[in-house]
Each structure stands twice: as structure tokens, then as C-alpha cells.
Amino acid sequence: MRLFELRKISKRFGAIQALNDVNLQIDAGEVLGLMGDNGAGKSTLIKIMAGNFRPSGGEIWLKGEQVEFHNPLDARQKGVEVVYQDLALCDNLSAAENVFLGREAKRKFGPFSFVHYTAMFREAARHFAELKSETRPRDLVRQMSGGQRQAVAIARTRLSNPDIVLMDEPTAAISVRQVAEVLDLIRRLRDQGIAVILISHRMPDVFAVCDHISVMRRGAVVADKPIKDTSPEEVTGLITGAIEFA
Amino acid sequence: MSVSLEQVARQREQTPVRALLANQSIWVTMALAIICLVMSQVSNVFVTEDNLFNITRNFSFIGIIALGMTAVIITRGIDLSVGSVVGVSGIVTGLVLHAGHSWWWGMLSGLLTAVACGLVNGVLIAYLNLSSFIVTLGMYAVARSLAQVLSQNRMIYEFGPDEKIFATIGGGTLFGMANPFVVLLVLVVVFMFAFRYTTWGRWVYAIGGNEQAARLTGVAVNRVKVSVYMLSGLMSGISAVLLVGYQGAAINAMGTGYELRAIASSVIGGADLMGGAGGAYGTFIGAALIEVIRNSLLLAGVDANWEGTFVGLFIVFAVLLSKFRELRSG
Numbered sequence: 268m269r270l271f272e273l274r275k276i277s278k279r280f281g282a283i284q285a286l287n288d289v290n291l292q293i294d295a296g297e298v299l300g301l302m303g304d305n306g307a308g309k310s311t312l313i314k315i316m317a318g319n320f321r322p323s324g325g326e327i328w329l330k331g332e333q334v335e336f337h338n339p340l341d342a343r344q345k346g347v348e349v350v351y352q353d354l355a356l357c358d359n360l361s362a363a364e365n366v367f368l369g370r371e372a373k374r375k376f377g378p379f380s381f382v383h384y385t386a387m388f389r390e391a392a393r394h395f396a397e398l399k400s401e402t403r404p405r406d407l408v409r410q411m412s413g414g415q416r417q418a419v420a421i422a423r424t425r426l427s428n429p430d431i432v433l434m435d436e437p438t439a440a441i442s443v444r445q446v447a448e449v450l451d452l453i454r455r456l457r458d459q460g461i462a463v464i465l466i467s468h469r470m471p472d473v474f475a476v477c478d479h480i481s482v483m484r485r486g487a488v489v490a491d492k493p494i495k496d497t498s499p500e501e502v503t504g505l506i507t508g509a510i511e512f513a
Numbered sequence: 514m515s516v517s518l519e520q521v522a523r524q525r526e527q528t529p530v531r532a533l534l535a536n537q538s539i540w541v542t543m544a545l546a547i548i549c550l551v552m553s554q555v556s557n558v559f560v561t562e563d564n565l566f567n568i569t570r571n572f573s574f575i576g577i578i579a580l581g582m583t584a585v586i587i588t589r590g591i592d593l594s595v596g597s598v599v600g601v602s603g604i605v606t607g608l609v610l611h612a613g614h615s616w617w618w619g620m621l622s623g624l625l626t627a628v629a630c631g632l633v634n635g636v637l638i639a640y641l642n643l644s645s646f647i648v649t650l651g652m653y654a655v656a657r658s659l660a661q662v663l664s665q666n667r668m669i670y671e672f673g674p675d676e677k678i679f680a681t682i683g684g685g686t687l688f689g690m691a692n693p694f695v696v697l698l699v700l701v702v703v704f705m706f707a708f709r710y711t712t713w714g715r716w717v718y719a720i721g722g723n724e725q726a727a728r729l730t731g732v733a734v735n736r737v738k739v740s741v742y743m744l745s746g747l748m749s750g751i752s753a754v755l756l757v758g759y760q761g762a763a764i765n766a767m768g769t770g771y772e773l774r775a776i777a778s779s780v781i782g783g784a785d786l787m788g789g790a791g792g793a794y795g796t797f798i799g800a801a802l803i804e805v806i807r808n809s810l811l812l813a814g815v816d817a818n819w820e821g822t823f824v825g826l827f828i829v830f831a832v833l834l835s836k837f838r839e840l841r842s843g
Binding site: 359360368369 | 715731789
């Protein structure tokens with residue numbers, strides 16, 4: 268039994284066939300690299316896995332059960348978390364508040380409940396420590412480096428204890444040193460038994476951290492193999508179409 | 514591990530003193546203190562019980578409205594309709610009292626009218642995704658016009674059996690302070706608390722910081738947006754009811770120009786029209802500063818027409834100050 272599986276997923280937008288019988292599998296503690304050129308169907312596929320879109324056909328299986336995601340919150344409740352490309356952080360709030368945004372820790376006084384800052388700071392500090400990030404819970408996100416911002420966005424996914432974390436281009440817009448930091452964060456998630464699907468354009472990052480790679484071209488998966496059985500040259504060929512299938 | 518989690522959780526990037534100095538409301542408080550200090554030397558009337566009583570009462574009406582305005586501005590919105598809402602809410606209150614109903618009916622009808630205006634604003638802005646500037650500009654015209662229609666351009670007075678009670682609500686005193694000022698103080702504390710310690714408050718800031726992020730993380734963005742416009746309406750209603758009581762009459766021009774003074778109070782107090790920043794204490798101080806400037810010019814014998822120039826300069830100066838600090842903190 269696979270942890271998470273897409274079976275023959277297809278998606279049509281009117282006359283356009285965006286996805287065509289896509290199969291994808293991932294196990295706990297595995298990092299899957301999802302590669303493809305712009306327009307290959309990666310974004311559509313992510314949105315289906317995150318609950319933004321319903322597939323036109325095919326099945327999603329999670330922990331041996333067939334599931335349907337009605338919306339992003341539903342997908343999250345069922346165990347799929349997403350780290351968005353722009354990270355979806357509020358610059359004017361602290362790291363801890365961002366981690367807990369939308370599900371703040373509360374303390375009850377009779378019929379009233381109030382935001383419980385000490386609990387949020389403590390919990391956020393614990394998550395950052397787990398990720399071995401030096402992010403401080405009270406700091407405003409505005410003043411943080413790209414790597415720290417990633418840590419905040421990733422710590423947020425840890426709150427719901429997800430089975431799968433989808434990461435959309437996490438290393439696209441940050442410095443080389445911070446890329447290393449983010450790759451470390453991905454390895455930490457993997458070590459905790461989480462399945463990570465990494466969507467990226469950057470070949471070196473994918474080869475540095477992924478166990479498995481899937482290449483998409485024109486709405487279909489054209490290659491699906493362990494990273495050790497392929498090479499950057501082959502993947503480039505698959506992405507561009509120079510190599511038809513592997 | 515060399516440092517414990519507890520230590521990390523307690524670490525701050527700024528010492529409390531530096532955090533305080535980075536807060537615009539502190540600088541405005543200092544400016545206010547300096548003006549008061551100078552005035553106490555220049556004029557022997559400034560620090561008299563009567564003058565202080567008048568100042569605090571005068572800025573309370575604007576201050577109450579500005580609290581609601583600040584909540585709207587933090588979500589990156591604007592409410593241009595507050596002055597007109599004061600007008601229509603005051604007229605409704607006056608008419609209900611004039612018809613011989615009790616003081617609490619008068620008050621309730623005024624507040625409900627104002628909240629209804631806010632509800633319309635909020636629904637159009639949150640659910641139809643219209644610009645807050647345009648929607649509230651529309652309400653600005655509609656509410657003022659309704660006030661004129663309802664009042665048939667008459668002044669409304671003779672408030673029936675509860676006239677005395679109503680006059681006391683708006684014009685009376687408590688602990689030596691004008692009632693509107695007491696209401697303002699209570700509301701400032703309530704807002705300070707709500708902004709910081711309720712999820713609603715944190716969501717208001719989150720929406721102003723990054724609305725898309727708030728939505729993706731499950732914040733009920735639309736409902737919070739509707740709530741801030743309703744709250745802004747409610748504050749205008751409270752101000753209107755107090756004004757009607759204080760003045761003993763309702764006219765449809767009531768509240769004219771209040772929207773700009775309320776926005777000025779919020780902005781001087783640190784609210785950012787780009788969203789995500791602002792606070793209740795700052796708003797209070799901002800409203801106080803405007804009134805103190807007005808009062809000071811009056812006492813110093815300066816032509817009252819200069820008031821706008823001084824207040825205007827202060828608004829621009831306050832925004833410059835915040836930009837300057839932003840640049841420095843990088």
C-alpha cells in the first residue's frame with residue numbers, strides 16, 4: 268500500500284486537456300521531485316492535490332482509501348499541506364503568529380477565549396527547533412531572510428501533522444546559501460516520515476534532495492524513476508522532449 | 514542543546530525600549546506633550562478645568578469614529594461614509610425621540626441605522642470585491658441624502674418624555690469628565706484588548722498584511738471584512754447618539770467632514786493606508802492632537818482659518834516620520 272497515489276488523473280478545461288491519465292505514487296519518508304517545463308501541467312496537478320481543483324477523471328488514494336478533496340481546507344484536514352510559492356506569510360505579524368494564522372492557540376475565560384501568546388511562542392519555538400532553524404518566534408516576518416521565511420511556512424505545515432507536504436518552487440527566489448538551508452528543511456521533514464513532493468525548476472536542488480523523480484510534458488508523466496537511475500542530462504531531455512519517454 | 518526552548522521562545526529582536534521608540538504613537542504622544550507644555554506657559558487658560566473638559570469632550574466624537582476607522586484601515590480599506598452615517602443615524606434617533614418613544618428606542622434605532630449602513634458597505638466590499646473607496650463614497654452620498662429626506666431639511670428637537678435622560682447621556686458628566694470622553698476611554702481600552710487578544714483582532718491585522726495568505730490559511734476573510742465596516746458604522750452611530758444628546762437637536766448636516774478628521778486621527782496615530790498597521794491608543798492620541806492644535810491656535814489668538822494648515826502639515830509629517838523609520842529599520 269502506498270501512502271499517497273494518483274491514479275489516471277485527468278483534467279480538462281473546456282476543450283483543453285491539461286492532464287492526461289497522470290499516475291503518481293509516494294511513500295512516507297520519501298521526497299518526490301516533480302519536474303516539467305512551464306505549461307507541462309505541474310500547477311494543475313498541484314492544485315488537484317491541494318484541493319483547489321477537482322479532477323475531471325481518475326482517483327486519489329490516501330493511506331489505502333480513496334479520497335476526494337472539496338477545497339484546500341478539506342485537503343489539509345485529510346493530511347495534505349501546501350507550502351505556496353509566495354509562502355503566504357503576513358509580513359506585519361511575528362513568526363509565531365504566522366505559524367498559527369487561522370488556528371491561533373486560545374485560552375478560555377468562562378465564555379470568552381483569548382489569543383494565548385505564550386503557548387504560541389513556545390510551540391513555534393519547538394517547531395523551529397525541530398527544523399533546526401534559527402528563526403525566533405517573536406521576530407516579525409518582515410525582517411527575515413528567505414530561508415527563515417521558508418522555515419516559518421514549513422513550520423506552519425507541521426501544526427496539522429500532515430502525511431504529505433507539497434512544496435511549490437521553494438528555492439526559486441532565494442540566495443544560494445539559503446537554498447542549502449531550505450534543502451535541509453526538506454530533509455528534516457523526510458526524516459520525520461513525511462512524504463514531500465517538491466516542484467522545482469532547479470535541477471541541482473532536485474538531484475540533491477529527491478529519492479524519486481517524475482517528469483511531466485504536455486499534461487502527461489513521461490518518466491517516473493528513482494533518482495539514482497537517471498541523470499540531469501536525461502531529465503533535461505525529457506523535459507524538453509528531446510527524449511520521448513523513459 | 515545549549516539553549517532551552519523556553520529561552521528561544523522568550524527571545525526578542527528588540528528590547529522593549531526600542532520597540533516602544535519604533536511605535537509612532539509614542540512620538541505623537543511626545544509631540545502632544547510638548548504642545549501642551551508650551552501652551553501651559555503661553556496661555557493661562559489652557560490648563561484650566563473648563564478648557565481641558567472642553568477639549569476632551571470635543572475630540573471624543575471624532576475619536577470614537579476614528580477607532581472604527583482604524584479597524585477598517587488596518588484591513589487596507591477606507592470608510593468615507595462615517596460623517597454621513599452620523600448624519601442619518603442622528604436624524605433617525607431624533608425622529609424616534611420626537612415621536613415620543615423612550616430614550617433607549619431612540620438610541621437603538623440610531624445605532625441600528627448606522628450598523629445597517631456599515632453592513633451594506635461591508636457586504637459590497639467583501640463579497641462583491643468592490644473597492645472600499647468607491648463603495649463608501651457611494652454610501653457617503655446616499656446616507657447624507659437619506660438624512661435630508663428623512664428630516665425634510667428641518668431641525669429636529671423636542672425629544673418627548675425622555676428628553677432629559679437623553680440630554681444627560683450626551684451632555685452629562687461622570688467623574689468630572691464629559692460622558693462622550695468616558696465612552697471614548699472605555700472604547701479605547703476595549704479596542705486595544707480586542708486588537709491584541711482576540712482572534713478577530715489578529716485576523717484584522719493579517720488581512721491587512723497579506724489578504725491572500727490569510728485566505729489560504731483559513732481565516733474567514735470576508736466575514737472579518739464585513740465586521741470591520743459594521744463596527745465602523747456602529748462607532749459612527751454611538752458618536753451620533755451622543756452628539757444628538759449633547760446638542761439637544763438633530764440636524765441633517767451633522768457629521769459633515771468627520772470622515773477626513775477621523776482618517777487624520779487614525780493616520781497620525783500610526784495607521785497605514787497600505788494596511789497591516791495601526792492601533793487604538795495611537796488613534797486616541799491622534800484625535801487628541803488635532804483638537805489640541807485647534808484649541809491652541811484659538812487661545813494663541815491665531816485666526817481659526819489656519820487650523821487646516823496645521824492639521825494638514827501634521828498628517829504629512831506623521832506619514833513622513835513613519836516612512837523614515839521604515840527606511841532605517843530596512
